[in-house]
Amino acid sequence: MRKLILIIYVLLCCWGLVSAQVNVHGNIEHSGLFGVDDKSLGAVYDFPYLNNTYLSVGLDSKYIFAGVRIEAMPKPLQGYDAQFAGAGVGNIFVEGKYKWLDITIGDVYAQYGSGLVMRLYEDRALGVDNSLRGGKIVVEPYKGIHIEAIGGKQRVYWNCYNSAWGWDYTKGAVVGSNMELQIDQWSQKMTDNNIRLMVGASYVSKYDPKDTVYASYNPPMIYNLPEWTAAGEVRSKLQIKNWSVLVEYAFRAGDPSADNMFSYRHGEALLLSASYSIKGMSVLTQIKRSENMSFRSDRMLRGTAGMISYLPAFTTTHTYSLASLYPYATNMNGEWAWQAEARYTWKKNTLMGGKYGTTLHLNLTHVRGLGNQWFKVSNDPYYTDIHLNLSKRLHKNWWINAMYMYQTYNQTIVEGHGDLIRSHIFVADVKYKINDNITMRAEAQYLYSHHNDHWIYGLLELSFLKCLTLSAADMYNIDGENYWQAGVAFQMKGHRLQAGFARQRAGYNCQGGVCRYVPAQKGATLNYTYSF
Amino acid sequence: MKKYLYILSLIFFAACQVISPEEQIIPIDQSITENTVLLVEFSGVGCVNCPLAATQAQQLSAAYNNLTVVQMHPKSNPFTTAMDQYDYTSLAADEYYKYFGGTASTPFPTGVIDFTPFGESYFIDYTLWGEQIIKQLSQTPKADFSLTTLTNSQTRQVSITISDLTEQLPSGSKMILWLTEDSIVGAQLMPDGSINMNYIHNHILRQTITDIWGETPANTEKQYVVPQEYDINNCSIIAVLLDENNRLLATRHSRLNPLTDIPLTFSVNNIGMITHDTTIVIDQVQLNPISGKQEMQIEGMMIYNGTFSVIIEREDILPQDQFCCSGRCINTNSEKVQELSFAINGIAEWYAHFVAQKSGEYKITYILNAKSINPIKLTVIYQYNID
Numbered sequence: 001m002r003k004l005i006l007i008i009y010v011l012l013c014c015w016g017l018v019s020a021q022v023n024v025h026g027n028i029e030h031s032g033l034f035g036v037d038d039k040s041l042g043a044v045y046d047f048p049y050l051n052n053t054y055l056s057v058g059l060d061s062k063y064i065f066a067g068v069r070i071e072a073m074p075k076p077l078q079g080y081d082a083q084f085a086g087a088g089v090g091n092i093f094v095e096g097k098y099k100w101l102d103i104t105i106g107d108v109y110a111q112y113g114s115g116l117v118m119r120l121y122e123d124r125a126l127g128v129d130n131s132l133r134g135g136k137i138v139v140e141p142y143k144g145i146h147i148e149a150i151g152g153k154q155r156v157y158w159n160c161y162n163s164a165w166g167w168d169y170t171k172g173a174v175v176g177s178n179m180e181l182q183i184d185q186w187s188q189k190m191t192d193n194n195i196r197l198m199v200g201a202s203y204v205s206k207y208d209p210k211d212t213v214y215a216s217y218n219p220p221m222i223y224n225l226p227e228w229t230a231a232g233e234v235r236s237k238l239q240i241k242n243w244s245v246l247v248e249y250a251f252r253a254g255d256p257s258a259d260n261m262f263s264y265r266h267g268e269a270l271l272l273s274a275s276y277s278i279k280g281m282s283v284l285t286q287i288k289r290s291e292n293m294s295f296r297s298d299r300m301l302r303g304t305a306g307m308i309s310y311l312p313a314f315t316t317t318h319t320y321s322l323a324s325l326y327p328y329a330t331n332m333n334g335e336w337a338w339q340a341e342a343r344y345t346w347k348k349n350t351l352m353g354g355k356y357g358t359t360l361h362l363n364l365t366h367v368r369g370l371g372n373q374w375f376k377v378s379n380d381p382y383y384t385d386i387h388l389n390l391s392k393r394l395h396k397n398w399w400i401n402a403m404y405m406y407q408t409y410n411q412t413i414v415e416g417h418g419d420l421i422r423s424h425i426f427v428a429d430v431k432y433k434i435n436d437n438i439t440m441r442a443e444a445q446y447l448y449s450h451h452n453d454h455w456i457y458g459l460l461e462l463s464f465l466k467c468l469t470l471s472a473a474d475m476y477n478i479d480g481e482n483y484w485q486a487g488v489a490f491q492m493k494g495h496r497l498q499a500g501f502a503r504q505r506a507g508y509n510c511q512g513g514v515c516r517y518v519p520a521q522k523g524a525t526l527n528y529t530y531s532f
Numbered sequence: 533m534k535k536y537l538y539i540l541s542l543i544f545f546a547a548c549q550v551i552s553p554e555e556q557i558i559p560i561d562q563s564i565t566e567n568t569v570l571l572v573e574f575s576g577v578g579c580v581n582c583p584l585a586a587t588q589a590q591q592l593s594a595a596y597n598n599l600t601v602v603q604m605h606p607k608s609n610p611f612t613t614a615m616d617q618y619d620y621t622s623l624a625a626d627e628y629y630k631y632f633g634g635t636a637s638t639p640f641p642t643g644v645i646d647f648t649p650f651g652e653s654y655f656i657d658y659t660l661w662g663e664q665i666i667k668q669l670s671q672t673p674k675a676d677f678s679l680t681t682l683t684n685s686q687t688r689q690v691s692i693t694i695s696d697l698t699e700q701l702p703s704g705s706k707m708i709l710w711l712t713e714d715s716i717v718g719a720q721l722m723p724d725g726s727i728n729m730n731y732i733h734n735h736i737l738r739q740t741i742t743d744i745w746g747e748t749p750a751n752t753e754k755q756y757v758v759p760q761e762y763d764i765n766n767c768s769i770i771a772v773l774l775d776e777n778n779r780l781l782a783t784r785h786s787r788l789n790p791l792t793d794i795p796l797t798f799s800v801n802n803i804g805m806i807t808h809d810t811t812i813v814i815d816q817v818q819l820n821p822i823s824g825k826q827e828m829q830i831e832g833m834m835i836y837n838g839t840f841s842v843i844i845e846r847e848d849i850l851p852q853d854q855f856c857c858s859g860r861c862i863n864t865n866s867e868k869v870q871e872l873s874f875a876i877n878g879i880a881e882w883y884a885h886f887v888a889q890k891s892g893e894y895k896i897t898y899i900l901n902a903k904s905i906n907p908i909k910l911t912v913i914y915q916y917n918i919d
Contacts, residue, residue, distance in 0.1 A: 068643030083652050205547035215557045217595035222560045230548035253548050258659045412725035416580035451639050521638035
């Protein structure tokens with residue numbers, strides 16, 4: 001690792017001498033918690049200060065780009081796997097671009113299509129960083145042709161420190177290739193008629209050395225596990241003026257793993273999406289069927305570690321607290337998911353639009369398990385989200401956002417325990433601009449559950465001079481559970497400092513179907529970010 | 533260019549291995565030693581995949597005698613929240629769990645083998661237990677000892693004996709004793725999402741008999757009373773020997789078996805305990821107020837849990853009946869040799885009443901057989917005189 005850093009440093013210095021114009025950018029992010037024991041909440045801390053810190057620095061010039069990210073988590077925040085504890089270089093790369101060729105050496109990310117066979121990304125809130133340490137080549141030899149190849153060893157916590165140069169391919173590797181053809185770029189007629197057609201194909205293969213996994217002990221028998229497993233995907237997207245249709249199909253060869261109880265069955269996913277949008281209106285509908293599509297670089301891993309593939313959730317990521325009380329996580333074993341969404345904006349100075357315009361957003365999401373035949377669904381609903389959202393500016397200084405949501409959440413399927421929860425959620429979010437320097441925002445939310453689990457939530461926020469924000473919120477359960485928080489945030493010139501004190505219930509932090517469990521906590525929080 | 537593309541496509545398409553159905557499961561050679569291994573299974577009633585791990589543990593336990601399995605339910609993990617009136621959590625489970633780095637968000641099911649981390653973490657996914665346990669079973673034993681238990685079902689007292697302890701143990705070693713219980717019927721969330729109210733929980737850690745982190749190991753005998761709330765017939769004592777770094781040196785388990793732990797004690801009124809071959813002369817004829825007959829009698833007590841048999845041999849055929857009783861009388865027949873079986877749970881009366889038509893000397897031999905004793909021959913000479 002030290003050798004790699006030294007080489008990159010030397011290269012950068014050389015390039016710095018050659019090129020007079022190097023832009024430096026980056027950011028610092030620090031999140032910390034001074035925990036306070038609360039036995040009634042189940043929050044007990046054996047260390048006074050838990051924190052995650054990230055420092056990213058990027059150097060850009062005309063042909064060369066480089067970056068490094070240093071991570072320090074001596075005692076990670078709760079909900080992050082204990083194996084994240086430690087400090088070091090989490091990401092480092094050098095990229096060279098010249099005309100139609102782009103080469104990256106170091107830690108690389110990529111996404112092919114919707115990510116059904118490969119999505120390598122970083123999401124700190126989820127504790128996900130599944131980059132490959134190796135290299136990536138992107139070739140665009142002609143307009144409309146995009147070819148990409150990638151290869152390396154996947155990052156799993158701090159495994160990059162297990163060998164001298166930062167990777168050990170004897171322990172596993174991932175290779176991938178992707179090609180996309182933008183056909184419309186070869187046809188002037190298509191371009192003139194506002195028709196865009198893309199066809200693409202991807203292929204990913206992983207090398208995972210055999211593990212000894214017992215199928216039985218008497219007599220002793222083990223699974224004969226494949227060392228090479230591949231997945232492929234084809235996709236096409238057609239856009240004609242305001243219409244857009246996307247088709248994606250992915251197939252994965254048999255990959256016995258801890259996720260699927262060492263089944264040798266293949267996996268597949270089909271995604272169909274159609275949308276129509278014009279100014280002031282958009283409609284989207286999409287459907288997805290996935291089965292046994294967990295694809296990891298290490299077959300024995302669980303949770304969010306070592307994932308190569310990604311299955312989009314088709315569910316809305318809500319920002320309102322009660323609406324996000326029960327977030328859905330994509331079921332790796334298989335599911336049918338359907339989503340329809342419509343958005344309409346009445347123009348200002350119309351009957352429905354009023355003086356400033358009105359936007360209505362309707363979303364319907366339904367997820368079920370797989371049935372005993374390909375086109376059939378199971379009797380168990382996994383998740384339903386029907387919500388209607390109204391956004392309106394009532395007055396020069398008044399804005400309102402109101403939402404009604406009906407939700408069903410199969411807690412057993414998603415969390416491994418619990419029941420089928422049905423809820424009605426009502427949200428009113430009002431913003432009032434008192435003057436040019438002070439803005440007030442208030443939220444009121446109510447959740448009625450058929451499970452007799454009713455919640456009330458209130459938030460009050462005051463912003464001063466666009467740089468200082470005071471907030472206080474409380475979430476109260478009819479059974480007497482009370483979770484509150486208060487905080488202050490200050491931002492100026494790229495700096496943002498936020499401090500607060502909170503008593504928080506356990507829950508899930510989800511983004512795009514990937515979730516991280518966050519245990520209940522109480523204490524003072526400190527967050528600082530700076531971008532330069 | 534074409535040639536390179538062809539080679540590249542070959543590489544990519546070759547990078548996929550498909551295993552035919554008949555080759556998916558293959559045999560493996562094992563070399564198991566006398567080493568003992570401890571699997572601590574962390575589980576919870578609200579954990580949907582925990583029954584799968586429990587099945588895995590059960591299969592391993594059945595296949596390998598030197599494996600000791602203990603299931604712990606730590607309170608600090610939300611999967612252990614009780615779903616019915618039974619709470620399987622314990623302070624000790626929580627203490628060990630936190631020591632291993634367990635938190636509220638540690639995924640379940642999981643396990644720890646030999647109190648030892650493998651790689652970065654103590655916790656091992658249940659799909660890897662088999663491989664790691666068999667590896668450990670193939671290692672050279674670091675230490676050894678014997679564990680025996682003797683249980684009195686009446687008093688619920690268990691005598692726990694540690695013996696043959698390896699002499700040269702690392703300084704700072706300790707011995708922990710646990711009480712575990714099997715066959716507890718209660719609620720459990722199952723992999724299909726249903727709740728099985730009649731799930732059978734096994735290997736549950738109930739109590740630590742020593743301190744949570746044990747005491748100085750020694751060849752010793754310890755007395756322990758099993759609390760009333762646990763079914764003594766389903767309990768086991770687990771002994772865990774740790775080194776100064778809390779890594780396992782050896783472990784043993786002993787199932788409490790009150791049915792056979794108490795040796796048969798047999799006594800005759802006015803004679804005393806019969807522990808070896810004995811001859812008794814009965815020369816007093818007594819009137820039985822119930823039957824109204826002149827009888828020769830011997831009466832006594834037995835303390836036992838189990839089944840014993842008695843062989844009755846008569847030198848002379850008796851014209852009248854004789855009874856052999858242990859709580860329930862069995863009418864003896866006129867055969868010269870007769871074998872009877874009795875089951876006793878605790879204390880029972882024993883008596884033989886003899887009636888004959890004429891005065892004389894009658895010799896009857898009773899041979900008592902029970903699991904915990906050598907056969908005892910009781911010869912009774914009845915000097916019957918009704919003239």
